[in-house]
Amino acid sequence: MDERADADCRRPPSRGTAAWIGILAAGALVFSANLAVRPRAEELQRGFVEWMNDPPQPFAAVLALVNPFLRPVPLAVLSVLLLYWIFVAARSRAEQHHIVRAAVVAFIVAEVLGSAMKELAEQPRPLAVIPGLDAHGYPRDPHGNAFPSTHTAVAVALVAAMWPWMDRRRRIVGVVLAFLVGLNRIYIGAHWPLDVVGGAAVGMVAASISWLIESTRGRASAISASG
DSSP, X not given: XXXXXXXXXXXXXXXXXXXXXXHHHHHHHHHHHHHHTSTTHHHHHHHXXXXXXXXXXXXXXXXXXXXXXXXXXXXXXXXXXXXHHHHXXXXXXXXXXXXXXXXXXXXXXXXXXXXXXXXXXXXXXXXXXXXXXXXXXXXXXXXXXXXXXXXXXXXHHHHHHHGGGOOHHHHHHHHHHHXXXXXXXXXXXXXXXXXXXXXXXXHHHHHHHHHHHHHHHHHHHHHHHHO
């Protein structure tokens, strides 16, 4: 890599900034988990879940329109396409390396942390608690516990991890996609609102870890080059 390409390479947040974001996200995760497992948590969230499951127009039409695209396979395809769109806009090969590593780390951390939190919280899903909910084409008995939403966690993790290397258009698309994923999980009765909040917190923890790794690698490379 030449010095010009390296200088043109966009960087992740500093280690200090990434650490603070990670700490705040971890705090939000602990707080939302504490609320989610309280005795009346399901009762207090029930009204919103029922409203989201059968919302008024035109909100219902929007959710019904995007629902097929947020199933596991189409969502995976959309995620890959978004990552490719970000990758091809990279300014240098070094930036492409940042993007790939950050995406892989964020995805793995979000999946592992989200799965671990599910085992700790043991929160039932709305479909198992509220009679008559419409799964909108999804299985009525989704695998695993409710808290947190790992779909939301992965969506937020990937968008946030890629944030330093995205322009305005890609950021808007990424935020809209992550937001719709969270709403869709409530719409189909798979998650409570606190599950989505917790999932977003998991995603931010994962993104901050990916930033820390990339920032540390960049700092090490700079020291090596100057030496």
